[in-house]
Amino acid sequence: MRAGPADEDAALLAALADGDLAAMxxxxxxxxxxxxxxxxxxxxxPDVVADVLQDSFxxxxxGAERWRGDGEVAAWLWGIAVRRLVSRxxxxxxxVVLPLEEEADPGTAPSAEEVALLGVEYGDLGxxxxxxxxxxxAVVQATVLDGLSTRQAARLLGIPAATVKTRxxxxxxxxxxxxxxxxx
Amino acid sequence: xxxxxxxxxxxxxxxxxxxxxxxxVHLTLGPGITGLLGPNGAGKTTLLRITATVLTPxxxxxxxxxxxxxxxxxxxxxxxxxxxLPQEMGHPRGFTGFGFVDYMAVLKEWTDRAARxxxxxxxxxxxxxxxxxxxxxxxxxxxxRRRLGLAQALLGDPDxxxxxxxxxxxxxxxxxxxxxxxxxxxxxxxxxLSTHQTEDVAALCDRVVVLDGGRVRFDGxxxxxxxxxxxxxxxxxxxxxxxxxxxxxGTGRHRVVGQAAPAGAEPAEPTLEDAYLLLLGERARTTGVxx
Amino acid sequence: xxxxxxxxxxxxxxxxxxxxxxxxxxxxxxxxxxLLRCASCRDRIAAHVPVPLLDAxxxxxxxxxxxGRPRRLERLLVRLGVPAPDALLVATAPSLRTSWLVGLVVTxxxxxxxxxxxxxxxxxxFLLVAPLVPVAGVAFAYGPDADPSHEAALATPYPATRxxxxxxxxxxxxxxxxxxxxxxxxPALSWTAVAWLLPALSLTAALLAASTWVRPxxxxxxxxxxxxxxVTSASRAADPTAVLAPALLVAYxxxxxxxxxxxxxxxxxxxxxxSPS
Numbered sequence: 001m002r003a004g005p006a007d008e009d010a011a012l013l014a015a016l017a018d019g020d021l022a023a024m025x026x027x028x029x030x031x032x033x034x035x036x037x038x039x040x041x042x043x044x045x046p047d048v049v050a051d052v053l054q055d056s057f058x059x060x061x062x063g064a065e066r067w068r069g070d071g072e073v074a075a076w077l078w079g080i081a082v083r084r085l086v087s088r089x090x091x092x093x094x095x096v097v098l099p100l101e102e103e104a105d106p107g108t109a110p111s112a113e114e115v116a117l118l119g120v121e122y123g124d125l126g127x128x129x130x131x132x133x134x135x136x137x138a139v140v141q142a143t144v145l146d147g148l149s150t151r152q153a154a155r156l157l158g159i160p161a162a163t164v165k166t167r168x169x170x171x172x173x174x175x176x177x178x179x180x181x182x183x184x
Numbered sequence: 185x186x187x188x189x190x191x192x193x194x195x196x197x198x199x200x201x202x203x204x205x206x207x208x209v210h211l212t213l214g215p216g217i218t219g220l221l222g223p224n225g226a227g228k229t230t231l232l233r234i235t236a237t238v239l240t241p242x243x244x245x246x247x248x249x250x251x252x253x254x255x256x257x258x259x260x261x262x263x264x265x266x267x268x269l270p271q272e273m274g275h276p277r278g279f280t281g282f283g284f285v286d287y288m289a290v291l292k293e294w295t296d297r298a299a300r301x302x303x304x305x306x307x308x309x310x311x312x313x314x315x316x317x318x319x320x321x322x323x324x325x326x327x328x329r330r331r332l333g334l335a336q337a338l339l340g341d342p343d344x345x346x347x348x349x350x351x352x353x354x355x356x357x358x359x360x361x362x363x364x365x366x367x368x369x370x371x372x373x374x375x376x377l378s379t380h381q382t383e384d385v386a387a388l389c390d391r392v393v394v395l396d397g398g399r400v401r402f403d404g405x406x407x408x409x410x411x412x413x414x415x416x417x418x419x420x421x422x423x424x425x426x427x428x429x430x431x432x433x434g435t436g437r438h439r440v441v442g443q444a445a446p447a448g449a450e451p452a453e454p455t456l457e458d459a460y461l462l463l464l465g466e467r468a469r470t471t472g473v474x475x
Numbered sequence: 476x477x478x479x480x481x482x483x484x485x486x487x488x489x490x491x492x493x494x495x496x497x498x499x500x501x502x503x504x505x506x507x508x509x510l511l512r513c514a515s516c517r518d519r520i521a522a523h524v525p526v527p528l529l530d531a532x533x534x535x536x537x538x539x540x541x542x543g544r545p546r547r548l549e550r551l552l553v554r555l556g557v558p559a560p561d562a563l564l565v566a567t568a569p570s571l572r573t574s575w576l577v578g579l580v581v582t583x584x585x586x587x588x589x590x591x592x593x594x595x596x597x598x599x600x601f602l603l604v605a606p607l608v609p610v611a612g613v614a615f616a617y618g619p620d621a622d623p624s625h626e627a628a629l630a631t632p633y634p635a636t637r638x639x640x641x642x643x644x645x646x647x648x649x650x651x652x653x654x655x656x657x658x659x660x661x662p663a664l665s666w667t668a669v670a671w672l673l674p675a676l677s678l679t680a681a682l683l684a685a686s687t688w689v690r691p692x693x694x695x696x697x698x699x700x701x702x703x704x705x706v707t708s709a710s711r712a713a714d715p716t717a718v719l720a721p722a723l724l725v726a727y728x729x730x731x732x733x734x735x736x737x738x739x740x741x742x743x744x745x746x747x748x749x750s751p752s
Contacts, residue, residue, distance in 0.1 A: 005514030019280065019319035024540060025533075032529050033521035034510050037494045041503065046528050053532040054539070061540045075511045130501055137500055145504055238629045238748050259746060260632040268630035274623020276567050282541035287567060288624070290560045291631035297559065301538050318541040336627060 009073035016061055028057060031077055038078070039085060042146075042156070052088055056081040079147060086152045128178035136171040139164055188250040189214050190344050190374035191235055196244035198230050198398075205230040207398040209244070217370035219385030219406070220378040221460060222395035228378040229271050229348055231395065235376065236268040236346045248344070264293070267337035271348040271378075273329070275321040281332050282308065282317040288336035307335040312361050326353035334362065338369070345375040351384055363388055382457040392456070396464055406456060413454035413462050417441050420449035429461050485509065485516045494523040547573055548645075564638060565645045567622070570615035579608065579650060587657040590664055599715040601664065603706045605654050606675035607699055612646035613682055614695030619748075621691070626748060635745040643683065651675070670719045677731035678702065684734035687741035689749055 009030070015023035032053055039049045059080050067076060129137060142153035143164070150168070154161040191213040198206040206227045222228050233239035234246060237253055245252065248266075253259040275284050285304045294300035308314045311331040316324060324332065334350050350366075351359055366388055369375055379385060385392050385406060392409055394402040402409055418440045424430045427442030440446055441458045485493075485506055492498040493506050510517055545553075549566035553559050569575060586604050589597035617639045619625040629635060651672070658668035678698050685694035709717040717723075 019316070019323065021318045021537065021541060022315065024318075024536070028529075028533055028536065029521070030514070030517065032532065033524040034517045036528060036532075037520060037524050038507055038510070040494075041496060046525075050528055050532040050535075053529075054535045057532075057536045058539050061536070062544060072511055074517065078511065127501070129504065141500075141504060145507065233626075233748065236630045237746075238626055240747050256634065256743070256746070260634070263630055263632040266630060268627060270626040270630075273627060276622055276624060277569065278543075278546070278572075280541060280543040283543040284624075286542055287563060288627065288631070290563050291628050291633040293632055295558075295560050301542070318543075320543075333627070 006072060010067075013060075013067055013073060024057070024061060027060065027073075031074060032057070034074075035077060035081055039081060042082075043085060043089065048085075048088055052081055052085045055084040055088070059084070082146050082148060082156075083152065086148065086156050089156060128175045131178065132171055132174060136167050136174070139167040140171050140175075143168055187214065190249060191376070192245075192247040193231075193235070194245045194247075196231075196234060196241045196246065198227075198234065198239070198242045204398045206234070206241070209395075209398070209400055211393065211400065211403070213374050213376060215370070215372060215374050216391065217366060217375040217377060217389045219389035219392045220376060220395065221380075221382065221385060221392060222401075223464065226395040227398040228395055230398075232268075232346050232348045232376065232378055233270075235344075236266060236270075237262060238268070238270075264340075265342055266344040266346060267339065267342035269333045269337040269347045269350055273333040275329070275332075277322075279321050280318055281313055281321055281324060281328075284321055284332060285336050285339070289339050292339050294339070303339060307338045310338060310365050311335045312358065327355055327358055330354050331358065331362070334365070338365070341369075341373070343373050345369055345373050347375070348378045349380065350377065351379060351381060359384075382455070382460055386456040394460065394463060402463055409459045409463070410454055410456050411459075413441070413459035415451065416443065416462060417452045417454045417458045418445050418449035419452045420446045422446070424449075428465060483509070484513065485519070487519070490516070490520050491523050494520065548649075552645075561641060564633075565641050568616035568642045568645070569621050570612040571642070571645055571649060575612070575615070576649060579612075580653060582608075583653055583657040587661055590658070591661045595710070595715065598663065598667070599706060599710040601658070601661075602667070602671060602715050602718060603703060605658065605671045606678055607702060608650050608654050609647055609675050610678050610682055610695050610698055612650045613643050613679055614691040616642040616646050616691075618686065618691045629746065629748065636742040639683065639686065639745060643679065647676075647679070667716055667719060670724065673724050673727045673731075674702070674718070677727040677734070680731040680734035680738070684737040684741070687738065687744045687749075 009027070012023045012027045012030075016027070035056070036049055036053055039052055040046070043049055043052075056077060060077065067073070129140065132140065138157055139153065142148050142156055143150065146153075148156060150161050150164050154164045157164070189212045191211065193209055193211040196206055196209045196211075197204060209227075209231065211231075220228050220231065230239065234241050235248075237246075237248070237259060248262045251258055251262065253262040276287070279287065282304060285308060286300065289300045289304055294303060305314065305317075308317050311334050313328060313331055313335060316328060321329065321332065330350065330353050334347065337345060337347060345366075347366075351362060354362060363384070366375060366377065370388070377384070377389065389406055391404065392402065392406045393400060394409070419433075419437045420430075420440050421437060423432070423438050424440045424442065424446040426444070427440045427446070430438050430440040430442070433439050439452065440449060441461050445451075489498060489502060489506060493503055498506065506516075510520070545563070546566040548571050549562045552562035552565060557565070565571065582604065586601050590601040591597065593600065615621045622628060628638075654675075655669070655672070658664050658671070661668065682691055682694050682698060685691075705718050706715055709715050
């Protein structure tokens, strides 16, 4: 039986503890591309993104044994990376782009499949999300999708924590209404 | 035009508690690889230490790169141009392989971090340790640690390379890698290589110095030392107790090294080992006496 | 763990639009959730990501990873303004490692408790230990016993005296303040709490001077034995603080200065191996 990709990640992580640089290189090749793409959508400064990549993989290298061995290595890595991004962005407001700011033009509207996928994961969140204002969407993305705390999200978005709370509260109420309406 | 030799030792003598570790040694070295052979306690390590400036001779003169390293500045200037692998080479706790060579590079005045790291990577690749550079030194094998010691000696491509038994504990495959590294270094630098392995000397060196009891017993071309054994090595059907040495080889016949041909023996091509045995006799086999 | 993604995979067009930043919010969020669970889409997105950024970050990751994490002390020294190469050389000394400093603090807690509640015996114990703390620290900061690569280090151009003094300074800076603090917290010690500094510095200077002849650990053992004999005999005679009598304090100061003079005159011999090992 062929080992799945998740098992391969776990095996590579285990090798890191022995100082295996080749395993580190493999993990980097497998995860740095998507991670950098996702980070670049939250911060438009490639230097900051490169710093965050470096921090995240070094944290992986030095703390591989802290991985509990359940779930996806990718999700764990994202958790590390987004927190590193937040701490790197302290006092660097100019480098940040508001995430999900741009509206999709009609030509690149999400396909039914794409929306359906998000529907699978989060109820019919996709279409409801689309109807949120960009500011509220940014808050939902940072907290719900990126897994940041209110304080961290506030730092990432450059707004007060209280504002994050009210926007999130309003967005949730809005989404509940939308989803309930969709079901009815 | 006279070429200044890299190393010029004149009448070098060193005594430890009355016994002479080195006794009136004269030695001049220039670019190329010189092998240093001798039984344990012959003074090889003392000779290398004195040449590496970490030990002062009791008597005699040491001139390196044309200067006698007397003051601190001259000493530092000489040390900038030499790489040294001691016989006993430990490592401070907690270092990775890379970290240790990096530490040595700092001592060798590589202050710029980026340039230093590039140099450390270069020497680790030379000795084929780049794959385990991130591993702790304590987790490396004996042969790998020996190669790590060689890597630090190679930092900065020194003009004088002093290596005290660099191949000890190194497995045969890696030994070939090391020979390639050393032969390349010998093309432009002066390399003095102390070893127990006559094969290393035969494979690498153009010149060989044999030390015994603190004195130089032979100093010349490897081929000349081998030639001294011509006509004194045979293959026979039985061991010869009268010979210097005789042993059963893989083919079932007995190799006899001595003065007279045993009955029914046919002459054999001499090797460096044969010549070494003939030169030193019983003492060639002495072991266990520390230098 | 589930890696099932219902058979759906992102097409090249979506991946490229996502990396360019114009996939639209829902598709992007959707793809991001998908990527966390789909190794095949993670592999395929690599072709769309700028290589220079990845390569540059990798080189830095590799360098940091192989070099190992700098020691705590090394990072602290750099933050205090010590040049990075010197910080590395200082932090390599065994007696400046975290484990040593933890051991020191534990010792001090015991000595402090002894001095506070142990009466004369506690006082003797304090006088015995306090001046020897920096001596032990310096003994395990330099030389063949502290540094297994000492011989190779000697053959480098880095000045041996500078290394010895840098590490001595670091040991004094790390060990004297905790001892002083512990001593000042114990009221029973009164002026003894400060006076021990003189023999401490004098013994350390003697150790440095002697290290130009023999390895520091040997001298430290001899100095330790001598100091112990002095303190215990003073204690037995009546008063352990006799070792801090004014006349003796002057003698310590003179001896310390003489020792430093010897060190200066003989520093050349630090650049070679003292005796055969």
